[in-house]
Amino acid sequence: MNERPLLLVGRLRRGHWVALDVVMAVALCSLLVGGALVTGRPMSVPYLLGMYAPLAARRLWPVPVLVAVCAVAASSVAMGVVPTEPFPVGDIPDAIRSLAWPQPMAVTIALYTVATSVRRGPAVLYLLGAGTALSVAALLARPAEEAAGAVVICWLLFVTQWVTGLVVRERRLFMTRLAVRTARQAVLEERLRIARDLHDSVAHSMSVITVQATVAGHLAEERPEEARSALAQIEQTGRAAQAEMRRMLGLLRHDETDADAGAPRDAPGLAALPDLAADAAAAGVEVALEVDPGLRLDNGAGLTVYRLVQEGLTNVAKHAAPTRCLVAVTSAADGIRVRIADEGPPPGQRRAEPTSAGGHGIAGMRERVGLYGGTLTAGPTPAGFEVLARLPLEGR
Known part of the structure; x- marks a missing residue:
């Protein structure tokens, strides 16, 4: 029995996922830009757009998007243009409050996409590069004792999401390899079944033909009528064998099998x-x-x-x-x-x-x-x- 895909996930194609990314990028840009305007920081709007607008193409160009997001995020942190707390979060430690920064959020999304799309070796380098860029920018913008906690939290966030993306990628590869092996196994089993049927059919027909040919050879001169009868039987058997071989080989070109019984409908x-x-x-x-x-x-x-x-x-x-x-x-x-x-x-x-x-x-x-x-x-x-x-x- 075939399982129905949950939430239509199995029916979404690449174009659908890209459209969802566009919707996500527009929603995040609208939310953060609106918050910046409400809090009186219009200078941060270009940087916010530069970090979140590229996420619309994260599935199409994951590495360029990560590079662009990291560049804008690092420069905004170093210059202090984008606020570190765009929304009031109360009396929360600075290290924890860093999770609400727009910069780590954008970099985390881009890193996850890279981890699901790129081989493990290069993906590790991109993780190290993104984390280092944000860390250096934070240390340049603030005193080390103030920025250390935020840097640790950001690294934990980056690594966690990167590992999540890596697990997703490995599972996708496993499912792909499993599907390939299953398809190959099905092909091998079908070939064995057809070979077994061909063996049974051909062996039976050739045995009858061999016996009749021997009989015809012995009776050709003494009893020609019986010899002709044997030859007629050889012809009939040969035609029947040809018809069955065409039917079985036709299974390789058409779907003529019974889904429940696993045998041709005209078997x-x-x-x-x-x-x-x-x-x-x-x-x-x-x-x-x-x-x-x-x-x-x-x-x-x-x-x-x-x-x-x-x-x-x-x-x-x-x-x-x-x-x-x-x-x-x-x-x-x-x-x-x-x-x-x-x-x-x-x-x-x-x-x-x-x-x-x-x-x-x-x-x-x-x-x-x-x-x-x-x-x-x-x-x-x-x-x-x-x-x-x-x-x-x-x-x-």
Whole structure:
């Protein structure tokens, strides 16, 4: 579920933030200039505008804005033009009253922006430069014993806001890197899924084509009609494989997946199992297909069952044909069960090769079932070989 951004922060673009900075700068300029005029200090108005007007562009040019604000602030402090207490603050110690100075306020805002925009090394130099400029100006304008407390308070203010800006910048960088890693992981997972589907589809089709080509080669001269039938089956299987490859590769160009099931909307499912049985029959495997008539699966689960049966029949055709095989898809109390059991090769004939040697068929099947939290067992039986998978599906 997607979380809605709080206070529309996630929807504000750079132009919106710059507009807000302009509003802030105008508001602060109006407030401070009005206070200076009310208190009878019109000479400080140009300096106040010089410190706060540049803040409108602080996101566009953070370093030039900091330099300009520091220059005006330091000169105003050194010349004593801008008042150090523009508003009456009562009997408060001078060091604490320095927090109400217009100069530290403007420099703090500019420093925060630099800390969020510039690399850590240069940002440290800008912090030291800004703090030193204001400190020197304060020491020149007042006796050292009077200015020392104000300088310490200003440095604490500058460092605190600079650290806050640095934390914000590091968090932004972390979130950006996290988004990049998440996107790359999603791409890798999608590639693995497509590669797994391609493996299952191509392996099944190539097994059928290889068997039919062998049959056609043996019967080409003695029984040409059966050879032509085998060639026709090769053509049909090849066209079907091409269509499925185009469908899966099309996922790389279009959004054709089911958001809930994580599978293409037109992905093969239970309804396509008879086609697999027909292909296996053409490869010499007599399939007895049993599917619960009331069983309904979503796209993801249906595709998983389809791929399990496809890979199982491909292995039977490769290692035990000609033989008979039972494919049963049933609904049980603990989920969906898929059973693929063959009777082994004809008497006196061994399997073409060990099922565990080479390839990734059983491992791929186990991985598919594991995505749903299910289990898969595969191994020889007294009659042949059996694959049993359990999918603990909900809402079936």
